[in-house]
Amino acid sequence: MHLFSLIGGVGHHQGAWRRPNSRAEGAMTLDYYSDIAALAERGKIDALLMADGLSVNGPRLASASFPHVEPMTMLSALAARTSRIGLVGSVSTTFSEPYNVARQFATLDHISAGRAAWNIVTSGHGELNFGDASLPSHSDRYERADEYLEVVTALWDSWESDAIVLDRANGVYADAAKVHRIDHVGKHFKVEGPLNVPRSPQGRPVLVQAGSSATGRTFAAKHAEVVFTAQQTLAGCQDFYSDIKARVRAEGRDPEKVKVFPGVHPLVGSTEAEALRMEDELRHLIRMDTGMTWLSKQLGGIDISGLDPSKPVPEELLPAVDTVQERRSRYEIFRQLAVEEKYSINRLIEAEVMSAGHLVVVGAPEQIADRFAKWVAEGGADGFMLLPSYLPEGLELIVDGIIPELRRRGLFRSDYTGTTLRDHLGLDPLTGSDRG
Ligand SMILES: Cc1cc2nc3c(=O)[nH]c(=O)nc-3n(C[C@H](O)[C@H](O)[C@H](O)COP(=O)(O)O)c2cc1C
Secondary structure, three states: OEEEEEOOOOOOOOOHHHOOOOOHHHOOOHHHHHHHHHHHHHOOOOEEEEOOOOOOOHHHHHHOOOOOOOHHHHHHHHHHHOOOOEEEEEEEOOOOOHHHHHHHHHHHHHHOOOOEEEEEEOOOOOHHHOOOOOOOOHHHHHHHHHHHHHHHHHHHOOEOOOOEEEEOOOOEEEOHHHEOOOOEEOOOOEEOOOOOOOOEOOEOOEEEEOOOOHHHHHHHHHHOOEEEEOOOOHHHHHHHHHHHHHHHHHOOOOHHHOEEEEEEEEEEOOOHHHHHHHHHHHHOOOOHHHHHHHHHHHOOOOOOOOOOOOOOOOHHHOOOHHHOOOOHHHHHHHHHHHHOOOOOHHHHHHHHHHHOOOEEEEEOHHHHHHHHHHHHHOOOOOEEEEOOOOOOHHHHHHHHHHHHHHHHOOOOOOOOOOOOHHHHHOOOOOOHHHOO
16 A cells, blocks of 8 residues: 655644644745654655645635745655655646656656656636636646646657766767757747756656546546546445546556555544544634535635525526536535535535545544554555644544554555655656657
8 A cells, every 4th residue: 555645734624723733834945844754764655645736725724824935946845854764745737847857857856866756736716826817727728738738748758868977988978879869840839848857767757647527537547557436425436436447447558567556534533532532622723604605616606695504505596517617526516515425515625625625534643543444354445645633633643543553454655665756656667768
């Protein structure tokens, strides 16, 4: 089983910063992030994820911790303070250029000695900071992302792995015949290449993606090596898992080499009662007034301010799924909770603030380990994207509670056996000869 962990901010629960012993004051410091990374590395977790978004939501800012340190900067610093753990950064294909991003990840892969991964995101917001009046449509964003990936991977491959000669006697630095222009000309990009960074230790940094919509899944099947997903049930995970693996097979790729990790928000205590107590404590940190604004955004921007929060949202107010241009698949989860599960508005706010629609598992370490084991055994997951509610203690409870339980069952490593993220994930290194 593989485990990634989110390390952004004070925790995945939006009110976690309010806990009396949270380290909210230091949450922008390198020491804070280093402590969390060291903890994750002590647990032999495969990789850390630094999530990202490219705008500030005013009402949200008023009550939620604001974790958005720039991922590539922080991961570069963490590369120096860690030695084995993988470093995954979210970077948007909608609001960046492929040459810069190819360079950044190749460099991160070099300075971390083969631990870099890119969480490819298409962004559901940020347009007002990048000169556009409106967000490009969901399908346009994926179309650009597809071409973007073509360019980035060609740039990473533009240096064959033995291109650097370093012949000091004859003054030959590189074999120019092994460094190639890419001459890409497409609808969105015109890039000559080659990259100005030589081929990186993993050949290519690992590609991660979380496409959940049909377009997103097609994209993931074509490009990703790790696929994240937000699901509420084992059945939902099994459907997603088998669909992704089938799509990967249809692309002519090996399904074993594409890992599916549902996001899970574990609330662990030494006993179930303690975990439930913690859940209750966190529930009291939710500000319902600002929660209402966030929920409205999650529901496609509808006005819910005049509704009775103890009742479900009337179905006729909810927009059709394919009209939502932002985080469409996350909207689907909230729509389903509202319509099928008849969640009240208050309960939907809790689901948003607590875990942003990810599955919350509450219990003692053995109970959570049972759940993880079942999901992997029954074809729902190859591992999990852990979203600790509060940091660093929430991760400590995972590392010292859940992980030892998984080890006892022979389901998780006791130590790293390799040095690169590809080693941890059982993915093949890519060499210069893999240029296609
Ligand atoms: C575990 C996980 C982490 C994610 N991290 C980010 C992120 O850091 N930044 C971002 O803009 N979107 C992030 N997303 C959202 C996805 O990129 C994607 O937009 C979402 O899953 C909806 O899929 P769709 O675009 O195919 O509808 C994440 C999703 C998941 C499940």
